[in-house]
Amino acid sequence: MPDSNDPQTGSAAGADAPANANTNQTGGAPPPDANTTANAGAGTATNAGANAGTNGGAGHGGAGNGAAGGEPAFEFEGDNDRDDKFNLRPLPDRHSPIPEDQRKVAHDVYEARNVLKLLLENNAIAQDKYEEFIKRVCQAGRAGCVASYVHPILGATALEQIRADIVRRVGMPMVYKYLRTLGVWAFVRLLAGAAASALVGWLAYQLGHPATQVLIGYDWMLAGSMAGAWFSVAASRWQVGFDTIPLYLDWWYEPAIRMMFVVVGTALFALFLHLNFLAMKVGNVDFSHFDSSLGTALFAGLIAGIGERALSVQLIGRLQKAFPGT
Numbered sequence: 001m002p003d004s005n006d007p008q009t010g011s012a013a014g015a016d017a018p019a020n021a022n023t024n025q026t027g028g029a030p031p032p033d034a035n036t037t038a039n040a041g042a043g044t045a046t047n048a049g050a051n052a053g054t055n056g057g058a059g060h061g062g063a064g065n066g067a068a069g070g071e072p073a074f075e076f077e078g079d080n081d082r083d084d085k086f087n088l089r090p091l092p093d094r095h096s097p098i099p100e101d102q103r104k105v106a107h108d109v110y111e112a113r114n115v116l117k118l119l120l121e122n123n124a125i126a127q128d129k130y131e132e133f134i135k136r137v138c139q140a141g142r143a144g145c146v147a148s149y150v151h152p153i154l155g156a157t158a159l160e161q162i163r164a165d166i167v168r169r170v171g172m173p174m175v176y177k178y179l180r181t182l183g184v185w186a187f188v189r190l191l192a193g194a195a196a197s198a199l200v201g202w203l204a205y206q207l208g209h210p211a212t213q214v215l216i217g218y219d220w221m222l223a224g225s226m227a228g229a230w231f232s233v234a235a236s237r238w239q240v241g242f243d244t245i246p247l248y249l250d251w252w253y254e255p256a257i258r259m260m261f262v263v264v265g266t267a268l269f270a271l272f273l274h275l276n277f278l279a280m281k282v283g284n285v286d287f288s289h290f291d292s293s294l295g296t297a298l299f300a301g302l303i304a305g306i307g308e309r310a311l312s313v314q315l316i317g318r319l320q321k322a323f324p325g326t
Helices: 011-022 032-042 047-062 102-123 127-145 152-206 210-236 242-248 251-273 294-306 308-322
Strands: 075-076 088-090
Touching: 075 127, 102 127, 102 152, 102 242, 127 152, 127 308, 152 210, 152 242, 152 251, 210 242, 210 251, 210 294, 210 308, 251 294, 251 308, 294 308
Parallel strands: none
Antiparallel strands: 075 088
């Protein structure tokens, strides 16, 4: 028999490694390309390389349920993987721990179904698109944790592609609709605010206390706050993720409430500045002069719109310091 340590015969010794590896596997037959990879690696193996290949094959077989594939840990109850009423559950006769990669595939399948059902219930997705995505999600789940020889990586990759497709075909149009509605309500609130300030100005004039300059400054501040609030939302929500799509389901009334909040916050901000109850400077710009400078009023409004939440916290904090009981 040739010496397996001889470099000229090492390939023959190494070639036995795939056979030994297959003999020692316990996790089911490897994918078709596994032998090709093993043979390529064994071509220049010595005895040590052959033994390592044999032990590695046995280890891979023991892993069974690893990322490369293995026995399933889940099943579709009643073999129903054709609609959204499926129940993807662990195999009832399985006694070993569920592999983490298969558990994640099952979790992502349910997450995708829940988001799709939420979109359907709010008329944010057409029925045909919904059925298409549900079918694709079930197919990915079967490949990743249900098939007779599962491939969790393949299932997880397919689910990621499905999620990206849902964001592109459903999520992004919802974002555009939300931003459009927000812009419309910003314009409506601006007109309403200007009308309200005109009414207050007229009443003040009738009472002999003209406040034209202050109200003009407020109008410009309000215009700046509407632009700042819209820009802030557009910048922060431009890149929508799959798990944030439900945030845009309230695309009709949420923008109206949000812009009303900005209008009230800007009015309080202007009042506090005018009464010197609050002092604020950004760089060399003193916001207390908003009633005498158009640029200052616009800039103060932009700051109020962009930092709407932070500003409201600061205003409330200032009131609580002045009135500890509030």
